[in-house]
Amino acid sequence: MITFEQVSKSFGTKENEIKAVQDVSLEINKGEIFGVIGFSGAGKSTLLRLVNLLEQPTSGKIIVNDQQVNQLSQKELRKLRSRIGMIFQSFNLFSSRTVYGNIAYPLKLAGWTKNKIDERVKELLRFVALEDKADKYPENLSGGQKQRVGIARALATSPDILICDEATSALDPETTDEILSLLRRVNKEYSITIMLITHEMHVIKSICNRVAVMENGKVIEEGQVFDLFTKPQKKTTKNFIRSVLNDQLSYHLYEKLKKEQRGRMFRIIFKEGVSNEPILSRTCKRYEVDFNIIYGNINELQERLFGSLIVEFIGEEKEVQRVIEELAEIVELKEMIEYES
Amino acid sequence: MKVEWNTFWPRILEATGETITMVLFTLIFASMIGLAIGLLLFVTRKGNILENRIVFLSLNLLINIIRPIPFIIFLVAVSPLTRLFMGTTIGTAAAVLPMTIAASFAVARVVENNLVSIDPGIIEAAQAMGASPLQIIFGVLIPEALGPLILGITFITVGLIDFSAMAGTVGGGGLGDLAMTYGYQRFDTSVMIVTVVILILLVQVAQFIGNFLSRLFLRR
Numbered sequence: 290m291i292t293f294e295q296v297s298k299s300f301g302t303k304e305n306e307i308k309a310v311q312d313v314s315l316e317i318n319k320g321e322i323f324g325v326i327g328f329s330g331a332g333k334s335t336l337l338r339l340v341n342l343l344e345q346p347t348s349g350k351i352i353v354n355d356q357q358v359n360q361l362s363q364k365e366l367r368k369l370r371s372r373i374g375m376i377f378q379s380f381n382l383f384s385s386r387t388v389y390g391n392i393a394y395p396l397k398l399a400g401w402t403k404n405k406i407d408e409r410v411k412e413l414l415r416f417v418a419l420e421d422k423a424d425k426y427p428e429n430l431s432g433g434q435k436q437r438v439g440i441a442r443a444l445a446t447s448p449d450i451l452i453c454d455e456a457t458s459a460l461d462p463e464t465t466d467e468i469l470s471l472l473r474r475v476n477k478e479y480s481i482t483i484m485l486i487t488h489e490m491h492v493i494k495s496i497c498n499r500v501a502v503m504e505n506g507k508v509i510e511e512g513q514v515f516d517l518f519t520k521p522q523k524k525t526t527k528n529f530i531r532s533v534l535n536d537q538l539s540y541h542l543y544e545k546l547k548k549e550q551r552g553r554m555f556r557i558i559f560k561e562g563v564s565n566e567p568i569l570s571r572t573c574k575r576y577e578v579d580f581n582i583i584y585g586n587i588n589e590l591q592e593r594l595f596g597s598l599i600v601e602f603i604g605e606e607k608e609v610q611r612v613i614e615e616l617a618e619i620v621e622l623k624e625m626i627e628y629e630s
Numbered sequence: 631m632k633v634e635w636n637t638f639w640p641r642i643l644e645a646t647g648e649t650i651t652m653v654l655f656t657l658i659f660a661s662m663i664g665l666a667i668g669l670l671l672f673v674t675r676k677g678n679i680l681e682n683r684i685v686f687l688s689l690n691l692l693i694n695i696i697r698p699i700p701f702i703i704f705l706v707a708v709s710p711l712t713r714l715f716m717g718t719t720i721g722t723a724a725a726v727l728p729m730t731i732a733a734s735f736a737v738a739r740v741v742e743n744n745l746v747s748i749d750p751g752i753i754e755a756a757q758a759m760g761a762s763p764l765q766i767i768f769g770v771l772i773p774e775a776l777g778p779l780i781l782g783i784t785f786i787t788v789g790l791i792d793f794s795a796m797a798g799t800v801g802g803g804g805l806g807d808l809a810m811t812y813g814y815q816r817f818d819t820s821v822m823i824v825t826v827v828i829l830i831l832l833v834q835v836a837q838f839i840g841n842f843l844s845r846l847f848l849r850r
Contacts, residue, residue: 395760
């Protein structure tokens with residue numbers, strides 16, 4: 290659906306060149322929600338703007354719907370843009386138009402008749418649950434309502450692709466979740482491919498199928514969200530994951546626990562499929578070993594469970610060893626001998 | 631010297647009509663021309679939808695050359711042009727030409743300033759929808775800036791009433807002319823007071839209409 294082939298984009302003069310995007314190759318498939326995460330300045334916003342050519346690439350190819358966008362004429366480009374909806378962090382609604390007028394605008398551009406526009410706008414207002422706000426101006430709406438208008442406006446011309454530029458970054462957590470579930474509905478009900486950029490791992494965790502991590506203009510890691518969460522490779526990725534899944538004890542608490550320790554301390558890492566079996570109690574019971582759950586964090590991700598527990602095993606040394614060996618066959622175990630940061 | 635009030639009032643009425651005519655016609659022409667120049671200036675700016683360095687710099691330079699010239703000097707300076715287009719340099723109609731030229735550049739700056747204050751994100755959103763530059767100009771830029779734009783043009787209208795008084799002194803007629811010939815040259819304070827009061831009233835009315843209209847369009 291969207292393909293980046295060795296795309297680079299630089300700003301500024303030759304002497305003072307800023308490489309915003311460097312040699313990025315990505316493939317975004319039809320029907321998926323693809324997230325790009327990175328800190329501010331990582332180049333993700335520029336990358337997103339390359340899709341509808343709000344930014345011209347310095348080199349490389351961008352292919353959307355089998356068309357190479359950076360070779361289109363102005364007219365062809367405008368036509369392509371009407372097939373790509375876009376929503377923004379600051380909503381960018383027309384302050385001089387009502388909610389109705391905002392949603393109708395792209396349809397007017399597309400030359401729809403008044404009756405057809407009316408029908409479509411009303412349908413979209415229903416979809417985003419803002420029927421009662423049709424005649425209000427954006428200044429009278431809350432942030433979440435503004436973004437819902439933004440989404441309705443972006444969907445007006447029934448695009449195949451929706452690109453989201455930090456669409457939830459200006460919203461509070463509750464409203465963020467409301468917008469995210471709306472985006473999930475957009476993806477499911479209208480089968481629209483979504484590419485979003487964010488600096489919040491929560492967004493990726495909630496709705497994305499696949500994700501790319503960007504740093505200094507480069508994609509440093511890419512894959513299924515579940516794989517990335519369970520097997521992150523790069524430090525930046527690990528930091529992002531830690532921002533939503535805090536499975537680290539503080540150093541202070543770790544030292545305290547070590548002092549009071551009665552048995553051996555392990556981190557048990559659960560991955561898909563094993564989290565719903567009572568393996569811990571079953572194994573421990575068999576060897577008369579006590580276990581004490583010190584800290585735990587099990588999460589749902591893409592309708593699968595994963596996470597880890599920090600467990601202390603207390604009992605005869607030999608028996609504990611047996612328990613460990615047996616558990617190791619089913620789940621991943623890591624003895625906590627020193628503080629892991 | 632005593633004023634003959636029975637001939638004075640019709641003259642006042644006539645002069646007020648002339649002033650309003652000069653201001654209104656200038657306002658109409660200068661708003662259109664100024665809007666066009668201001669829009670051109672804005673869209674050809676660096677990074678904007680029709681970026682064009684040459685057009686931007688030459689327009690910018692032109693405005694900066696015309697604007698600082700005191701109007702009374704400008705009036706005399708463009709008189710050959712006025713004679714060429716209007717056939718004469720005297721009278722209300724002839725005054726409209728220099729007034730329009732001077733006011734157009736002032737309007738252009740006001741337009742440009744108001745357009746610059748539009749959130750660039752809104753323009754980007756329209757571009758992302760596939761709007762053409764012309765569609766952006768008429769469908770986004772003008773409606774978004776309309777409220778403050780009307781206030782800016784109101785400000786210029788008040789300036790035009792001042793311009794018209796000056797144009798009056800070089801034969802344009804109007805209240806300015808009346809105030810000069812009767813009030814100043816013939817030392818008649820009462821004429822001076824009447825004309826000044828009428829000028830103040832005109833400014834009040836213009837400002838009132840401007841405020842009313844801008845409130846109608848101001849949505850921020």
